[in-house]
Every structure is written in structure tokens, then in C-alpha cells.
Amino acid sequence: MSRLDALKTRIKEALPGLECVIGWQKGYDALHNTPLFIRGEADVDKLEWGALNVHNPAVYLPSFAGKKVGVVVKGCDSRSVVELLQEKLIDRDNVVIFSAGCDGVVDIAKVRAKLAAAGLNAGNAEKVAVDGKTVTVTAAGKAVSMPMAEVAADKCLRCQFPNAVLADAFVGDPAPQVQAAPAADADLAALDAMSVPERMAFWRYHMDRCIRCYACRNACPMCVCRDHCIAQSREPHWLSQEDSVTEKLMFQVVHAMHLAGRCTECGECQRACPMDIPVLALKKHLNRTIHDLFDYQAGVDVAAIPPLLQFKLEEDNIKERSW
Amino acid sequence: MAAVKYIPREKLPEWLKALAAQSRVLVPVEEGGSVVFRQYDPARAPVFGSDATAPPKGAVFPACQELFSYAYGKEGEDNAPTLKLDPKTEAQPTVVFGSKPCGARGFLIFDRVYMGKKFPDPYYIAAREATVFVTMACATVENTCFCHWVGSGPADAAGSDVLLTPVEGGYTVEAVSEKGAKFLDNPALTDGAAKAAEAEAVKKASRDALGEAPDIASSPAALLSLFDDMEFWRDQSDKCVSCGACTYLCPTCYCFSITDEGTGTAGRRMRSWDACMHFQFTLEASGHNPRPTKAHRLKNRVGHKFSYYPTLHDGLIACCGCGRCVKSCPVSVDIREIVQNAVAKAKG
Amino acid sequence: MPVLTGKELRIVGFLCNWCSYGGADTAGVGRFNQPTDLRIIRVPCSGRIDPLFIAKTLINGADGVLVSGCHPRDCHYAEGNFYARRRLEVLKRFLPILGIDPARFDYTWVSASEGQRWQKVVTVFTEQIHALGPATRHENVSPELLAKVASAIQGGNRVAA
Ligand code: SF4
Ligand code: SF4
Ligand code: SF4
Ligand code: SF4
Ligand code: SF4
Numbered sequence: 001m002s003r004l005d006a007l008k009t010r011i012k013e014a015l016p017g018l019e020c021v022i023g024w025q026k027g028y029d030a031l032h033n034t035p036l037f038i039r040g041e042a043d044v045d046k047l048e049w050g051a052l053n054v055h056n057p058a059v060y061l062p063s064f065a066g067k068k069v070g071v072v073v074k075g076c077d078s079r080s081v082v083e084l085l086q087e088k089l090i091d092r093d094n095v096v097i098f099s100a101g102c103d104g105v106v107d108i109a110k111v112r113a114k115l116a117a118a119g120l121n122a123g124n125a126e127k128v129a130v131d132g133k134t135v136t137v138t139a140a141g142k143a144v145s146m147p148m149a150e151v152a153a154d155k156c157l158r159c160q161f162p163n164a165v166l167a168d169a170f171v172g173d174p175a176p177q178v179q180a181a182p183a184a185d186a187d188l189a190a191l192d193a194m195s196v197p198e199r200m201a202f203w204r205y206h207m208d209r210c211i212r213c214y215a216c217r218n219a220c221p222m223c224v225c226r227d228h229c230i231a232q233s234r235e236p237h238w239l240s241q242e243d244s245v246t247e248k249l250m251f252q253v254v255h256a257m258h259l260a261g262r263c264t265e266c267g268e269c270q271r272a273c274p275m276d277i278p279v280l281a282l283k284k285h286l287n288r289t290i291h292d293l294f295d296y297q298a299g300v301d302v303a304a305i306p307p308l309l310q311f312k313l314e315e316d317n318i319k320e321r322s323w
Numbered sequence: 324m325a326a327v328k329y330i331p332r333e334k335l336p337e338w339l340k341a342l343a344a345q346s347r348v349l350v351p352v353e354e355g356g357s358v359v360f361r362q363y364d365p366a367r368a369p370v371f372g373s374d375a376t377a378p379p380k381g382a383v384f385p386a387c388q389e390l391f392s393y394a395y396g397k398e399g400e401d402n403a404p405t406l407k408l409d410p411k412t413e414a415q416p417t418v419v420f421g422s423k424p425c426g427a428r429g430f431l432i433f434d435r436v437y438m439g440k441k442f443p444d445p446y447y448i449a450a451r452e453a454t455v456f457v458t459m460a461c462a463t464v465e466n467t468c469f470c471h472w473v474g475s476g477p478a479d480a481a482g483s484d485v486l487l488t489p490v491e492g493g494y495t496v497e498a499v500s501e502k503g504a505k506f507l508d509n510p511a512l513t514d515g516a517a518k519a520a521e522a523e524a525v526k527k528a529s530r531d532a533l534g535e536a537p538d539i540a541s542s543p544a545a546l547l548s549l550f551d552d553m554e555f556w557r558d559q560s561d562k563c564v565s566c567g568a569c570t571y572l573c574p575t576c577y578c579f580s581i582t583d584e585g586t587g588t589a590g591r592r593m594r595s596w597d598a599c600m601h602f603q604f605t606l607e608a609s610g611h612n613p614r615p616t617k618a619h620r621l622k623n624r625v626g627h628k629f630s631y632y633p634t635l636h637d638g639l640i641a642c643c644g645c646g647r648c649v650k651s652c653p654v655s656v657d658i659r660e661i662v663q664n665a666v667a668k669a670k671g
Numbered sequence: 672m673p674v675l676t677g678k679e680l681r682i683v684g685f686l687c688n689w690c691s692y693g694g695a696d697t698a699g700v701g702r703f704n705q706p707t708d709l710r711i712i713r714v715p716c717s718g719r720i721d722p723l724f725i726a727k728t729l730i731n732g733a734d735g736v737l738v739s740g741c742h743p744r745d746c747h748y749a750e751g752n753f754y755a756r757r758r759l760e761v762l763k764r765f766l767p768i769l770g771i772d773p774a775r776f777d778y779t780w781v782s783a784s785e786g787q788r789w790q791k792v793v794t795v796f797t798e799q800i801h802a803l804g805p806a807t808r809h810e811n812v813s814p815e816l817l818a819k820v821a822s823a824i825q826g827g828n829r830v831a832a
Binding site for chain 3: 191194196197198199200201202203204205206207238244245246249250253254256257260261281282285286289290293294307308311312313315318320321323
């Protein structure tokens with residue numbers, strides 16, 4: 001039985017006791033899948049499992065507070081569920097986790113760039129076939145094959161958890177661990193290589209086109225304040241309405257700092273950004289710091305306390321300045 | 324209507340430079356993977372082929388605009404309080420060059436709201452009158468395009484002043500308004516009669532590529548009849564994450580918010596984009612919110628465009644079918660699907 | 672101010688009420704010579720300092736930010752400064768990715784009796800900020816630098832060109 005069929009079977013069994021089960025289905029064109037909310041048996045057959053399941057369905061869980069729901073997750077999504085449990089933002093008794101081994105998802109922006117390089121527009125995609133290590137996209141009648149390694153989401157290239165860290169129904173064979181992962185994250189390496197003033201110019205360049213839609217925030221499974229975010233409150237007045245780079249960047253700092261020690265690097269913030277702003281780089285950098293200072297990774301252990309919610313009398317890695 | 328003119332592709336910079344000498348010229352350029360409208364810079368090649376990520380909405384309706392500055396003071400021996408206001412209505416002459424028809428058509432929907440008799444908006448009117456749209460007809464269409472559903476099309480000139488059509492080697496140029504006719508006075512433009520037939524064929528081909536539009540004529544009544552069907556709206560909005568991508572990138576979304584940004588006794592009154600998809604949009608001072616959930620908010624977005632607005636404005640649908648809300652939505656919420664679902668559900 | 676010639680810069684200090692604010696007061700009462708660039712904001716505890724206070728201050732153009740609280744184990748509220756230490760260290764390491772020199776921000780501990788230590792901290796930190804000079808804001812990045820960085824990233828949404 002394929003992973004997909006096995007998932008469908010388990011979901012059908014559990015569905016009667018659940019408000020809904022969140023997964024993915026086909027979207028408006030061949031290149032896009034879209035979240036699916038299974039509320040009846042007929043919906044189960046719409047479920048998809050594969051490289052186009054780019055969204056993190058954990059983002060919807062807190063909104064079902066008090067109701068019992070199911071969620072289908074990839075390995076990385078399961079870390080968001082764990083982090084939500086760690087912070088008691090959802091209740092373990094009210095969530096049923098379905099999962100299967102994950103072979104990675106594509107980064108639509110990379111596919112778009114590949115197609116553009118071949119003189120094609122992703123907006124004309126007609127067919128997508130994923131076969132082992134190759135993704136073949138047909139657009140405007142022309143087929144373009146691209147190695148998965150070149151169009152996979154960054155997180156998949158360095159994935160440590162292709163199999164859910166927590167699941168109630170894990171079906172099929174586990175997926176193999178990524179071998180030969182790139183030593184360093186390419187985005188961080190590029191920013192590390194810049195001088196500090198160059199990085200200021202970098203953010204000046206990118207944040208200029210931010211439209212302040214807050215898709216980066218609302219797609220983030222750990223941004224639970226949502227409607228009460230300080231970005232949009234007038235009291236306190238953290239951000240002005242002025243559409244300056246300062247104000248826009250300040251919001252990214254708010255997001256990043258509020259996620260310090262909580263972010264599982266699922267990448268949704270950047271994937272959701274309609275303006276292609278590389279906001280994930282800030283979180284990657286912060287996660288590296290958290291790892292260096294506290295030897296900690298978010299969303300792998302339900303019992304762990306996030307590092308900024310605890311302390312040690314003598315810190316191992318903080319060297320205070322002597323004056 | 325003036326005769327068709329022609330400009331070879333390599334002469335475009337010459338024309339653009341001439342225009343830029345007289346006004347602010349905004350063209351679509353690539354920035355970090357997105358296409359946005361920026362001031363023309365001969366060193367940066369404009370990208371005319373695909374639809375801009377963000378439409379040229381900001382050219383007339385900026386994301387944030389200072390309406391006036393204010394300062395409180397005191398005057399005379401009795402220290403009488405004073406208030407100094409400094410309104411900023413003047414607008415810069417602007418040419419939006421190379422937008423797709425849907426980007427320019429959006430302002431038709433704005434015009435009826437901000438240029439109406441009841442509440443004319445001096446800021447909008449000044450900017451709208453100072454702006455000329457040199458629009459480019461679409462030679463290709465995308466999966467998300469549905470301009471033909473809403474009375475428009477890939478060569479729609481409504482809302483534009485000049486229409487370019489890509490042909491072999493260059494573009495045909497047609498004036499569609501009096502304002503536009505004045506812009507064709509440039510030596511780079513030659514007679515285009517010989518290219519006119521080819522241009523018509525391009526327009527027809529892209530219109531044909533869109534295929535047939537479904538009948539959504541009943542959408543105003545259908546959506547209204549589903550106003551209280553919250554289960555329907557829950558199902559439509561389940562996956563929405565309540566961001567502002569769809570509205571801020573929409574060429575027809577015209578909602579705004581007003582804020583005073585000041586320190587001490589002086590400050591500025593700012594108008595900035597706001598969106599019905601945000602919780603705060605309808606939040607009342609008492610704490611009550613008549614649109615408390617994303618289902619209520621999505622209902623408003625779709626209802627406004629396909630029901631309430633056309634009902635007030637002679638059937639004009641407040642959507643130009645550009646597909647940006649579909650393409651840019653992080654979870655691919657598809658407004659076409661919702662409208663069709665509503666029409667089907669209302670039929671029973 | 673013999674050590675500092677030229678104009679004052681804008682340095683913002685966040686000081687806890689119980690120790691460092693008292694320390695600054697002790698330095699004042701003791702008439703210790705101190706540079707005058709620092710503008711002090713008194714907060715109840717270093718644990719009350721949201722790292723975003725500091726980020727916002729710097730992003731909006733302050734030339735430096737100094738945070739001072741009670742020494743570890745001396746917090747009036749027992750453990751506020753232990754939490755603060757983690758947050759402030761994370762922030763300090765975060766600043767350079769934003770394009771802000773981490774030397775524009777420091778945090779330390781000064782007790783109410785340490786007037787002399789306060790004088791030293793303020794003097795050293797102020798000199799450090801003067802050595803860096805006035806801060807540039809993101810809005811004011813030079814067109815040349817912007818063009819250089821932009822040309823490396825035109826195109827993809829990736830940081831790596
Ligand atoms: S990061 Fe791992 S679990 Fe997540 S999509 Fe990529 S391969 Fe799958
Ligand atoms: S998603 Fe992108 S454009 Fe929208 S607020 Fe976030 S960074 Fe800005
Ligand atoms: S900040 Fe971004 S990467 Fe981190 S959890 Fe949120 S969406 Fe995922
Ligand atoms: S509603 Fe969507 S398709 Fe219609 S004009 Fe707005 S963005 Fe375009
Ligand atoms: S429809 Fe999409 S773009 Fe619009 S608010 Fe919902 S998630 Fe955001």
C-alpha cells in the first residue's frame with residue numbers, strides 16, 4: 001500500500017471522532033497544492049502526499065482550541081506540533097497526528113526561477129511529475145526536468161527529521177535521513193560573508209518592497225498572537241503606519257525575537273511572503289545563536305523548556321564583558 | 324481615435340527617457356525575484372513579459388500617504404490656542420508604463436468611490452489626474468488570469484490612456500484617451516498601420532487562450548443569499564490565514580485607515596492601506612467586532628467585489644480578474660472557486 | 672569633558688531601579704566625572720527590558736544602547752537578571768545580521784554602591800561609541816553601497832546569489 005493510501009485508511013478510521021483532519025489537496029494548477037480540511041468521508045480521497053505539500057498545517061491547530069482535530073504532518077511540521085505542545089498552546093488529547101516518511105518538498109520560488117531560465121512562466125504550468133530525484137514541470141507545452149536537489153526547499157536539503165518526531169499514526173516505511181547535507185546553510189553563509197554595512201544595505205534593499213501584509217506572521221505556526229500582534233496595536237504603539245524600511249524591518253525583528261528559541265525553521269514565513277523577501281535568514285541566524293549558546297533545538301521534545309524561559313546561575317557559553 | 328503607431332523594441336528606452344525628462348515614470352522591474360513598479364532607471368531593464376507581483380496601485384494610492392501636518396501653538400497676550408494645518412494634496416505628474424490591463428483597470432473601481440459626487444477625495448483626484456497609464460496588452464496569459472469573467476480582457480484599455488501591443492520586433496501604440504494622445508508625440512514612434520493587423524491577431528490569440536468564461540451573472544444575488552450561511556463561509560475560509568496579501572496586492576482594493584503620528588504638539592495625519600482580512604479592520608472601540616472570524620472577513624472580501632459593489636455601481640464587478648490574490652495567497656485561496664461555489668450553492 | 676571632544680552622540684541607557692540607577696546616582700553624588708551623552712531610562716528590573724526596546728532604539732538611529740542591572744544573584748526580584756542575561760546575549764549576537772554593529776550595544780551589572788564602577792562603564796562605553804561615530808540608519812544607506820549589494824542579489828529570492 002502506498003503511503004498515501006495508508007494515510008487515507010487511517011484517517012477514515014479516525015474521522016468519526018474528529019472535528020476535521022487537516023492535510024493537503026490539489027490546488028488551482030498543477031504546481032500548487034493547497035490545504036485540505038477533511039470534514040466528511042468523501043473529502044478523504046482528495047488527500048495528497050508528496051513534494052507539493054509545501055504548507056505547514058500545524059498553523060491551524062491553535063484555532064481549534066477545545067475541539068479534537070487530526071492533522072497530517074511532514075517531519076518538519078511535526079516539530080511545530082511538538083513546539084505548540086511544549087508551550088501548552090494546544091492540548092495533546094485534542095490532536096491526532098497522522099504522518100508518513102517525507103522525501104522532501106519543492107520550493108516553488110526555485111521552480112519558478114528554473115522555468116524562467118528555460119524561458120517559461122510558472123504561471124503556465126500544466127503538469128508536474130516527481131519521480132525520485134527529478135521534478136519535471138511541463139509549461140506551455142514544454143517539459144523541463146530539474147534535479148530535486150536544485151529545487152527542494154532549503155530545509156529539506158539539511159533535513160534531520162524526515163520522519164515525524166511525534167505521531168499517533170505513522171504509516172509506511174520511514175524515509176531515509178539526508179546523507180551528505182551541505183555543511184552550512186547557503187543563505188547564512190552568504191550573509192556571513194558580507195560586512196555589517198553591507199547587511200544593512202541588504203535589508204534596506206529587500207524590506208523596501210514589503211507590503212506589510214503580515215503573511216509571514218500569519219503563516220507562522222508559532223505566531224499565536226495573530227489578531228493581537230503588537231505590529232498592529234496602537235496602544236502600545238510599537239510601529240507607526242509609515243511605510244518606511246525602518247518600520248518594516250522592525251516588524252521582522254519583532255517576529256524573529258518573539259520566535260527566539262521557539263522557531264523550528266519550518267520556513268513558512270519566507271514561503272508565504274508574496275514579495276519574495278528572505279525573512280527566514282533572520283530566524284536561521286537566531287537559531288544558530290540559540291544552538292551555540294544553549295545547545296537547544298525547538299520542537300523535538302515535548303517536555304523541554306524553551307531556553308529563554310529558563311536560565312542557569314552560571315551560564316556555560318555566555319562570557320560577560322569585564323570593564 | 325488616433326491612428327496606430329509603432330515603436331521598435333530597441334527604441335523604447337529613447338521614449339522612456341523622453342517621458343522621464345518630464346514626469347515620474349514608473350516601470351515594472353525585477354527586485355529580489357518579485358516584479359514591482361519603480362522609477363525608471365536606464366540602467367535597470369524593465370520586465371514587460373509577465374504580470375507584476377504588485378500592481379501599480381501605489382502610483383495613485385500610496386501604501387502610506389501624509390494627508391497633512393499639524394501643529395498646536397499659542398498666540399497673543401492671552402495665549403490663545405492655535406492650530407496650523409498644512410495639507411499635502413499636490414501630486415507629481417506620473418506615467419505608469421508597462422502595466423498589464425488589469426493593473427490599470429483597477430482604478431475604474433476606485434474612481435467611482437473616490438471621484439463620486441458625494442465624497443470626492445482631493446488626494447486621490449489630484450493623483451489620478453496627474454497620472455497617465457501606458458498599458459501593455461498581454462501576449463500570453465497565466466493559469467490565474469480570469470479577466471474575461473469580469474467584463475475585461477487581455478487587451479482591455481479601460482482605465483488606461485495608451486495601449487501598447489507586443490508584435491514582432493516591437494509594439495504597436497494606440498491612444499485610448501485624450502490625455503494619452505499627447506504622449507504619442509515622440510520621434511521614436513512611427514506609423515504603425517502596417518502592424519495593426521498583427522496587433523489585432525495578438526490580442527485575439529490571448530483572448531482565445533483564456534477560453535470561455537463561466538456564467539457568474541447571478542453572483543450578486545447568490546452571495547447575498549448566502550450572507551447568513553456561516554457553514555458555507557467556514558468551508559470557503561478554512562485554509563485562509565487572515566493575512567493581507569490578497570487585498571494589498573489587489574488592484575481594486577481601496578480601503579484605508581487613518582492615523583495621527585505625532586510627538587508633543589505637532590505631527591502628521593497619515594492615510595495607509597488597510598484590509599478587510601485583518602481582525603482590526605472592523606474592531607470597534609467597545610471591543611466588539613462584527614467580523615470576528617476569518618469566515619466573516621473572507622465573506623466580505625468576496626461579497627464586496629462580486630455583490631455589494633456591483634449592486635451599487637451599475638453591475639460593475641469590483642475585481643479585474645488579475646488573479647494576484649490567487650497567485651500570491653500563501654495557501655492558494657481561489658476567489659474564482661468561491662464565486663462559483665456560491666453561484667452553484669444558491670442555485671441549490 | 673576632557674576625553675571627549677566634538678559633539679555628543681545619542682546613547683540610551685536602560686537601568687534597573689534597584690541597583691544600577693542607584694549606582695549612577697552614587698556616581699553623581701560622589702561628583703565623579705562622567706561623559707554626558709547617556710540618556711537614562713529607569714526600569715523596574717533588567718528582566719523588564721524587552722530586547723525589542725533595544726532593537727527599536729538602535730534601528731531608529733540611536734548611536735548606542737547600554738543596559739545595566741543588578742549583579743547576578745543580587746536581583747531585587749531574585750531572578751529577573753538571569754532571564755535578562757540570556758535575552759540580552761541573544762540580542763547582542765543578533766544585531767550584526769541586521770547590519771548593526773554589535774559594539775553599539777552592551778549590557779553589564781552595577782550595584783547601587785558601585786559609583787566608581789558606573790563611572791568606568793559609562794566612560795568606556797561612551798568612548799567606544801565615539802570611536803564608532805554616528806550610526807547610519809537603514810534608510811540612509813549610501814546609494815553606492817545599495818547598488819553594490821543590489822547587483823549581487825538581482826533576481827532570485829535567495830540570499831545566496
Ligand atoms: S524538511 Fe524534512 S520533513 Fe520537512 S519537507 Fe523537507 S524533507 Fe520533509
Ligand atoms: S509577508 Fe513579506 S511582504 Fe508581507 S509583511 Fe511579511 S515580509 Fe512584508
Ligand atoms: S519564524 Fe518562520 S521558520 Fe520559524 S516557525 Fe515561524 S514560520 Fe517557521
Ligand atoms: S480580487 Fe483578486 S483577481 Fe480580482 S482584482 Fe483583486 S487581486 Fe485581482
Ligand atoms: S485569502 Fe490568502 S492572501 Fe487572503 S487573507 Fe486569506 S490567506 Fe491571506
